[in-house]
Amino acid sequence: xxxxxxxxxxxxxxxxxxxxxxxxxxxxxxxxxxxxxxxxxxxxxxxxxxxxxxxxxxxxxxxxxxxxxxxxxxxxxxxxxxxxxxxxxxxxxxxxxxxxxxxxxxxxxxxxxxxxxxxxxxxxxxxxxxxxxxxxxxxxxxxxxxxxxxxxxxxxxxxxxxxxxxxxxxxxxxxxxxxxxxxxxxxxxxxxxxxxxxxxxxxxxxxxxxxxxxxxxxxxxxxxxxxxxxxxxxxxxxxxxxxxxxxxxxxxxxxxxxxxxxxxxxxxxxxx
Amino acid sequence: xxxxxxxxxxxxxxxxxxxxxxxxxxxxxxxxxxxxxxxxxxxxxxxxxxxxxxxxxxxxxxxxxxxxxxxxxxxxxxxxxxxxxxxxxxxxxxxxxxxxxxxxxxxxxxxxxxxxxxxxxxxxxxxxxxxxxxxxxxxxxxxxxxxxxxxxxxxxxxxxxxxxxxxxxxxxxxxxxxxxxxxxxxxxxxxxxxxxxxxxxxxxxxxxxxxxxxxxxxxxxxxxxxxxxxxxxxxxxxxxxxxxxxxxxxxxxxxxxxxxxxxxxxxxxxxxxxxxxxxxxxxxxxxxxxxxxx
Amino acid sequence: xxxxxxxxxxxxxxxxxxxxxxxxxxxxxxxxxxxxxxxxxxxxxxxxxxxxxxxxxxxxxxxxxxxxxxxxxxxxxxxxxxxxxxxxxxxxxxxxxxxxxxxxxxxxxxxxxxxxxxxxxxxxxxxxxxxxxxxxxxxxxxxxxxxxxxxxxxxxxxxxxxxxxxxxxxxxxxxxxxxxxxxxxxxxxxxxxxxxxxxxxxxxxxxxxxxxxxxxxxxxxxxxxxxxxxxxxxxxxxxxxxxxxxxxxxxxxxxxxxxxxxxxxxxxxxxxxxxxxxxxxxxxxxxxxxxxxxxxxxxxxxxxxxxxxxxxxxxxxxxxxxxxxxxxxxxxxxxxxxxxxxxxxxxxxxxxxxxxxxxxxxxxxx
Numbered sequence: 001x002x003x004x005x006x007x008x009x010x011x012x013x014x015x016x017x018x019x020x021x022x023x024x025x026x027x028x029x030x031x032x033x034x035x036x037x038x039x040x041x042x043x044x045x046x047x048x049x050x051x052x053x054x055x056x057x058x059x060x061x062x063x064x065x066x067x068x069x070x071x072x073x074x075x076x077x078x079x080x081x082x083x084x085x086x087x088x089x090x091x092x093x094x095x096x097x098x099x100x101x102x103x104x105x106x107x108x109x110x111x112x113x114x115x116x117x118x119x120x121x122x123x124x125x126x127x128x129x130x131x132x133x134x135x136x137x138x139x140x141x142x143x144x145x146x147x148x149x150x151x152x153x154x155x156x157x158x159x160x161x162x163x164x165x166x167x168x169x170x171x172x173x174x175x176x177x178x179x180x181x182x183x184x185x186x187x188x189x190x191x192x193x194x195x196x197x198x199x200x201x202x203x204x205x206x207x208x209x210x211x212x213x214x215x216x217x218x219x220x221x222x223x224x225x226x227x228x229x230x231x232x233x234x235x236x237x238x239x240x241x242x243x244x245x246x247x248x249x250x251x252x253x254x255x256x257x258x259x260x261x262x263x264x265x266x267x268x269x270x271x272x
Numbered sequence: 273x274x275x276x277x278x279x280x281x282x283x284x285x286x287x288x289x290x291x292x293x294x295x296x297x298x299x300x301x302x303x304x305x306x307x308x309x310x311x312x313x314x315x316x317x318x319x320x321x322x323x324x325x326x327x328x329x330x331x332x333x334x335x336x337x338x339x340x341x342x343x344x345x346x347x348x349x350x351x352x353x354x355x356x357x358x359x360x361x362x363x364x365x366x367x368x369x370x371x372x373x374x375x376x377x378x379x380x381x382x383x384x385x386x387x388x389x390x391x392x393x394x395x396x397x398x399x400x401x402x403x404x405x406x407x408x409x410x411x412x413x414x415x416x417x418x419x420x421x422x423x424x425x426x427x428x429x430x431x432x433x434x435x436x437x438x439x440x441x442x443x444x445x446x447x448x449x450x451x452x453x454x455x456x457x458x459x460x461x462x463x464x465x466x467x468x469x470x471x472x473x474x475x476x477x478x479x480x481x482x483x484x485x486x487x488x489x490x491x492x493x494x495x496x497x498x499x500x501x502x503x504x505x506x507x508x509x510x511x512x513x514x515x516x517x518x519x520x521x522x523x524x525x526x527x528x529x530x531x532x533x534x535x536x537x538x539x540x541x542x543x544x545x546x547x548x549x550x551x552x553x554x555x556x557x558x559x560x561x562x563x564x565x566x
Numbered sequence: 567x568x569x570x571x572x573x574x575x576x577x578x579x580x581x582x583x584x585x586x587x588x589x590x591x592x593x594x595x596x597x598x599x600x601x602x603x604x605x606x607x608x609x610x611x612x613x614x615x616x617x618x619x620x621x622x623x624x625x626x627x628x629x630x631x632x633x634x635x636x637x638x639x640x641x642x643x644x645x646x647x648x649x650x651x652x653x654x655x656x657x658x659x660x661x662x663x664x665x666x667x668x669x670x671x672x673x674x675x676x677x678x679x680x681x682x683x684x685x686x687x688x689x690x691x692x693x694x695x696x697x698x699x700x701x702x703x704x705x706x707x708x709x710x711x712x713x714x715x716x717x718x719x720x721x722x723x724x725x726x727x728x729x730x731x732x733x734x735x736x737x738x739x740x741x742x743x744x745x746x747x748x749x750x751x752x753x754x755x756x757x758x759x760x761x762x763x764x765x766x767x768x769x770x771x772x773x774x775x776x777x778x779x780x781x782x783x784x785x786x787x788x789x790x791x792x793x794x795x796x797x798x799x800x801x802x803x804x805x806x807x808x809x810x811x812x813x814x815x816x817x818x819x820x821x822x823x824x825x826x827x828x829x830x831x832x833x834x835x836x837x838x839x840x841x842x843x844x845x846x847x848x849x850x851x852x853x854x855x856x857x858x859x860x861x862x863x864x865x866x867x868x869x870x871x872x873x874x875x876x877x878x879x880x881x882x883x884x885x886x887x888x889x890x891x892x893x894x895x896x897x898x899x900x901x902x903x904x905x906x907x908x909x910x911x912x913x914x915x916x917x918x919x920x921x922x923x924x925x926x927x928x929x930x931x932x
Contacts, residue, residue, distance in 0.1 A: 092289025207390025
């Protein structure tokens with residue numbers, strides 16, 4: 001440990017301040033609209049006049065239910081597809097060292113470097129003009145999956161890099177067949193990474209606007225409804241929607257965090 | 273040579289598991305990208321593509337002053353936003369990685385979590401803060417002060433919104449890089465006579481440059497393609513390149529020109545990534561080429 | 567083929583990795599109750615050979631027989647072996663009991679029998695009462711015992727050990743060496759033990775095979791290897807050696823005189839070596855003696871050199887003496903720790919019997 005002098009303390013204090021400022025910057029808008037979603041006087045909500053009418057209005061919006069259903073459907077399908085592809089790829093590339101590992105990893109994370117807008121318009125063009133299937137939920141799922149694969153791949157890779165594949169060999173020597181090896185040894189150690197990837201892809205696809213928008217035409221999802229509403233000025237229903245979605249996202253993250261903290265789940269546990 | 277090309281059983285197993293996703297990506301991500309490259313040399317009329325090979329779209333794009341202005345504006349915007357994110361994220365990520373201790377994970381999760389709310393809802397929230405009837409200006413008005421014109425439907429508001437959207441990526445990229453960085457190297461540098469700043473410049477910065485580059489790319493690319501943020505925070509005159517690109521696919525249906533714009537967008541993003549990764553010297557970045565520490 | 571007599575038999579096994587021949591035409595057999603060590607430097611192919619026996623690598627050529635069955639084409643899980651890995655490789659999500667019972671569970675053994683076997687092996691490795699702990703709650707030595715128990719619990723036809731003591735500290739290693747001898751004596755399962763540590767190999771095993779570049783340099787009883795190395799490599803690899811390279815200047819009887827950078831020494835004549843040929847001569851430090859210059863030599867046959875004592879490293883039961891002889895070369899002698907009349911910087915006498923060293927024709931001509 002380096003000696004702590006006054007200069008260090010000042011430096012560290014500045015870092016703490018920056019961190020706190022970042023949290024305020026990131027969370028104030030979210031928390032503020034959550035607060036506003038419960039008040040009637042939305043323009044200057046001090047003192048608040050509490051109400052739940054924005055939530056009631058959100059529920060009574062004509063396409064809200066359809067949008068919710070579509071978003072959940074897109075989210076789930078995307079999550080299943082991308083998690084399957086990514087899990088199998090990471091296991092293949094890490095367990096069986098191959099000379100194509102580098103290029104393959106690059107291919108799998110490349111969608112991160114293609115902006116959503118570009119994925120949106122190119123899949124629109126491709127699906128509409130080449131495959132002749134535009135404005136279908138399936139095309140939105142496929143397009144979202146390309147992006148989600150990259151995120152799933154990274155989440156799983158980050159955890160599995162630390163997995164010791166000789167553990168599988170050990171199991172095999174002691175009489176486990178390949179399927180038993182996976183069930184008895186691999187899966188129990190890597191499932192948290194798979195779950196993490198599933199949740200991340202679900203949330204991304206659920207909330208995606210740019211990719212889904214171009215692929216869906218008139219089919220509503222929650223983000224496209226939000227977009228349509230926002231175009232016509234501030235609508236407090238959106239605050240209610242944002243609050244609900246934030247609650248969902250944060251309960252998932254908090255749940256994961258709880259699992260890690262209580263040791264029920266050991267991410268990247270190496271067995272040492 | 274022949275032996276070099278032969279597939280080992282290990283190669284085959286690796287391929288069997290990783291090819292499905294790879295083919296999926298090639299078919300549903302790269303083929304569409306190739307499609308718009310082809311379409312960018314075609315002509316479109318009323319939402320249909322006509323295979324009439326020409327360079328008109330690119331000529332229009334690169335000779336029309338308005339389009340060039342939009343490209344330039346977006347370039348300035350993404351460079352500024354990336355730079356702001358970079359400068360702000362470094363001390364934050366450094367603090368979390370080095371002094372976060374057992375709270376490291378929660379601290380970094382907290383910076384990353386807002387990303388998952390989705391762009392549209394985060395922009396909504398930002399608009400409620402910055403807009404003319406946003407809480408910031410209502411506060412100023414109530415205090416009897418002039419509203420902050422600077423952040424009301426301006427490019428500054430867009431920039432702030434984009435930083436708000438993408439800074440989690442930068443923090444995360446630098447944090448993950450610092451996570452694998454051995455801070456004891458700094459002790460070694462200091463024992464050998466380097467001051468803290470010198471140690472940072474000589475050791476910390478170069479060894480985490482790849483992570484920083486990834487962060488820069490992850491901020492620059494979506495920022496350059498931004499459509500929602502400038503639309504809702506930038507106001508009438510705040511449109512960026514992404515907006516006119518999106519316009520070709522919405523209102524006007526000029527798909528061929530839009531495709532060419534997409535190609536240019538991709539080219540500029542790739543060029544940026546190429547330039548920053550040119551600065552990476554794998555040996556000097558402490559890259560061992562090994563994923564599993566074998 | 568008369569293979570049923572051997573617990574393990576390898577016939578002309580080969581393994582190629584790209585341009586490298588990791589295992590090159592290796593044949594050997596291990597008998598019931600034997601403790602067999604595969605000794606070699608890293609990269610010598612010993613671990614690959616062990617993995618071929620386990621079925622974790624496929625043999626390019628040749629065949630592997632375990633308990634008389636040809637298992638060359640069988641996957642690891644069908645070979646009926648036990649194995650102890652270098653980093654133990656205990657399953658982190660299973661308790662000690664579950665880890666040890668794993669091979670039994672894979673065999674679908676009834677629960678009562680599993681319990682019986684588990685109790686037996688826990689008794690053997692003295693780990694009773696640890697069944698419900700997780701691996702990360704164990705010390706290094708305890709993990710080692712669990713790994714051994716897991717290897718032995720199903721009473722395999724053979725137990726393979728891949729540098730099992732490499733990650734333990736010195737004290738623990740000594741203790742485990744004794745323990746492993748005991749397990750091996752108590753049960754009748756043959757052990758095949760891979761190590762790069764000559765001391766471990768010599769302490770533990772009955773027979774040793776020294777490997778280099780994928781080939782067996784010598785296989786035999788450990789004393790035979792130590793006292794009569796067949797090749798220069800075996801001689802240099804076992805024990806602490808002084809390596810002397812010189813040219814033969816004269817030959818008489820069984821002895822050749824070599825010129826070692828100006829010093830003439832008698833050495834046993836290696837086969838097929840004549841005057842003018844190069845000879846490598848390996849002299850074990852513990853076969854040499856050191857004393858004050860004026861001491862009389864212990865025998866008329868002894869070679870005696872004057873030297874300057876540079877350093878003494880105290881090792882406990884003995885000390886290593888580092889001396890510089892007259893041609894400027896350094897030699898090391900292991901002798902009793904407390905020799906009267908010599909201190910660092912003194913002129914001393916170094917002596918040995920020529921036939922205590924091993925001479926070989928030097929490879930290549932120079």
